[in-house]
Amino acid sequence: MKKFTCVQDIGDLKSALAEAFEIKKERFKYAELGRNKTLMMIFFNSSLRTRLSTQKAAINLGMNVMVLDINQGAWKLETERGVIMDGDKPEHILEAIPVMGCYCDIIGVRSFARFEDRDFDYQETIINQFIQYSGRPVFSMEAATRHPLQSFADLITIEEYKKTVRPKVVMTWAPHPRPLPQAVPNSFAEWMNATDYEFVITHPEGYELDPQFVGNAKVEYDQMKAFEGADFIYAKNWAAYSGDNYGQILSKDRDWTVSDRQMAVTNNAYFMHCLPVRRNMIVTDDVIESPQSIVIPEAANREISATVVLKRLLEGLK
Ligand SMILES: CCC[C@H](NC(=O)CCC(=O)O)C(=O)O
Numbered sequence: 095m096k097k098f099t100c101v102q103d104i105g106d107l108k109s110a111l112a113e114a115f116e117i118k119k120e121r122f123k124y125a126e127l128g129r130n131k132t133l134m135m136i137f138f139n140s141s142l143r144t145r146l147s148t149q150k151a152a153i154n155l156g157m158n159v160m161v162l163d164i165n166q167g168a169w170k171l172e173t174e175r176g177v178i179m180d181g182d183k184p185e186h187i188l189e190a191i192p193v194m195g196c197y198c199d200i201i202g203v204r205s206f207a208r209f210e211d212r213d214f215d216y217q218e219t220i221i222n223q224f225i226q227y228s229g230r231p232v233f234s235m236e237a238a239t240r241h242p243l244q245s246f247a248d249l250i251t252i253e254e255y256k257k258t259v260r261p262k263v264v265m266t267w268a269p270h271p272r273p274l275p276q277a278v279p280n281s282f283a284e285w286m287n288a289t290d291y292e293f294v295i296t297h298p299e300g301y302e303l304d305p306q307f308v309g310n311a312k313v314e315y316d317q318m319k320a321f322e323g324a325d326f327i328y329a330k331n332w333a334a335y336s337g338d339n340y341g342q343i344l345s346k347d348r349d350w351t352v353s354d355r356q357m358a359v360t361n362n363a364y365f366m367h368c369l370p371v372r373r374n375m376i377v378t379d380d381v382i383e384s385p386q387s388i389v390i391p392e393a394a395n396r397e398i399s400a401t402v403v404l405k406r407l408l409e410g411l412k
């Protein structure tokens with residue numbers, strides 16, 4: 095594997111899952127693979143789970159790790175080509191990227207959507223510059239339109255907890271005080287659509303995601319109807335995608351906050367969220383603390399998804 099930015103990069107999901115469960119049983123099995131290899135993790139945005147789980151995955155594989163928070167200590171980067179650099183940005187990304195590539199073997203990048211220009215975001219300008227100019231294999235630690243390490247961990251978790259071969263999985267929008275990226279919902283939808291699960295997306299009108307990610311999923315504007323008989327509830331906030339509303343908050347309706355009311359109509363569904371989560375905006379305390387909440391095992395599986403991905407990138411170095 096030469097990059098990991100989307101579900102297609104992992105190839106056959108059944109073999110990826112088999113590898114994940116093998117590694118989960120014996121996570122130091124490939125501890126020699128990464129000897130004298132260096133992972134560099136580049137963060138343009140905050141992180142807890144991705145930062146820790148991906149470092150742990152690299153340690154599982156015997157790798158050295160370097161972490162750089164671009165906006166804390168490094169030079170502010172100009173990302174636009176052709177700009178006269180007489181402002182507050184001393185370095186251009188087109189120098190910084192190949193320089194970073196000199197010091198490592200594999201690069202992970204976190205660079206959220208900026209909501210200034212939808213094309214800039216949806217062309218994945220930043221991570222594609224790392225892919226093009228670093229000279230190294232690159233993987234996404236959440237980019238503008240996807241978060242594949244999260245989605246792979248979500249799939250591992252559903253496979254571990256499902257009680258039927260084809261569970262009903264419902265992704266629900268929920269309110270949030272800030273406009274959040276579409277990367278997590280886009281990516282979850284992309285991975286769910288790659289399975290044979292029954293997959294439903296529910297959100298208020300105006301929050302339609304990019305059709306390339308929605309695919310054949312059923313979209314239901316009535317949240318209670320969507321929740322009926324669900325086996326898994328995946329909650330997330332996202333800002334509007336469509337047209338002039340791109341990056342905007344259209345609703346903060348707390349009737350969409352996941353509570354016992356909605357969970358009561360499910361098939362005793364498990365509750366999932368990628369974290370961090372705003373309690374009593376996205377989900378009530380009672381629901382996220384209930385026995386059906388699997389947000390912690392879901393976060394734990396981030397170590398597994400990252401170990402599989404780094405293993406495949408290391409194997410691709412040969
Ligand atoms: C894994 C999720 C990362 C990010 N979450 C946030 O930015 C939450 C920030 C907040 O709640 O203020 C998102 O929604 O894409």
Ligand SMILES: NC(=O)OP(=O)(O)O
Pocket residue numbers: 140141142143144145236244368369370
């Ligand atoms: N779920 C996830 O990626 O969490 P962080 O933003 O804390 O890394």
